[in-house]
Amino acid sequence: DTAVSQTPKYLVTQMGNDKSIKCEQNLGHDTMYWYKQDSKKFLKIMFSYNNKELIINETVPNRFSPKSPDKAHLNLHINSLELGDSAVYFCASSQSRMSLSSTDTQYFGPGTRLTVL
Amino acid sequence: QQQVKQSPQSLIVQKGGISIINCAYENTAFDYFPWYQQFPGKGPALLIAIRPDVSEKKEGRFTISFNKSAKQFSLHIMDSQPGDSATYFCAASIVGGGADGLTFGKGTHLIIQP
Numbered sequence: 022d023t024a025v026s027q028t029p030k031y032l033v034t035q036m037g038n039d040k041s042i043k044c045e046q047n048l049g050h051d052t053m054y055w056y057k058q059d060s061k062k063f064l065k066i067m068f069s070y071n072n073k074e075l076i077i078n079e080t081v082p083n084r085f086s087p088k089s090p091d092k093a094h095l096n097l098h099i100n101s102l103e104l105g106d107s108a109v110y111f112c113a114s115s116q117s118r119m120s121l122s123s124t125d126t127q128y129f130g131p132g133t134r135l136t137v138l
Numbered sequence: 139q140q141q142v143k144q145s146p147q148s149l150i151v152q153k154g155g156i157s158i159i160n161c162a163y164e165n166t167a168f169d170y171f172p173w174y175q176q177f178p179g180k181g182p183a184l185l186i187a188i189r190p191d192v193s194e195k196k197e198g199r200f201t202i203s204f205n206k207s208a209k210q211f212s213l214h215i216m217d218s219q220p221g222d223s224a225t226y227f228c229a230a231s232i233v234g235g236g237a238d239g240l241t242f243g244k245g246t247h248l249i250i251q252p
Contacts, residue, residue: 025181054239062225062247064182066239111181126172127240129181 024048025130027112033136034102042097042133044112051116052076053095054127055087058109067110070095099135107137141165142230144243152251157215159246161228164209168230172240173202173213176225185226186213189233218250 025046034040046053055067068087069076075087084100099106112130144161151157163171172187188195188202188211195202201214215222225247229240 056239062176062245064227064240064242064245066241069239113181126184126187129174129183131181132179 024128025112025114027130027133029133030131031134033138035138036102036104038102039098039100040102041099042110044095044097044130045093046114046128047093048114048128050114051092052114053089054113055095055097056111056113058111058132060108064111102137104137107135109134141241142228142243144228144246146246147244148247150249150251151218153218153220155218157218157222157248157250159213159226159228159248160210161212161243162210163230165230166209167232170231170233171202171204171211172229174227174229176227182227220250220252223248223250
């Protein structure tokens, strides 16, 4: 009964390839996120999705594209992978932020370690 | 521009001691301040969080102290245990008005020595 799950846990690929990471949450949350954690463990938000609409997109290359088939899923597609894309990618979810009374807790998945060779 | 600055980068505390991690923020619009705990190979997990309408929040051995005028907040871990050894992240966000992500500090690697 994992709240936020990601697949795969590890992903090793060659430069130039296209890959996808899947994320699913069973919490009934309205908002999902993707974060990147670099080798120094710095966590930075990449995208958030609320009700299937992209809300924010921090200066992320357009090689990265989030796709949300439904409220419970937010997949991350990466085209033309580069060495610098190597990192751990975390999916997270939270309740809708539209209400001031809503909770703000973001629940994180276990992460996907991407290694680009 | 780093909006949330965290210190120290690493911290070693003896078992039973008090661990203190500090954070400072720049954006006065931030109004939600969580702390996350991350073990190796795992995702960050919410530890404790505070809103700026209170100056302190305590949950078990973990306490957040918040100073709105100084734009600073800190995590205190009382009676630190070896199982507390992990990386701790402070974060900040803005409540309401649509989805928003967390702005994280750079993390503190905490080691509790037995």
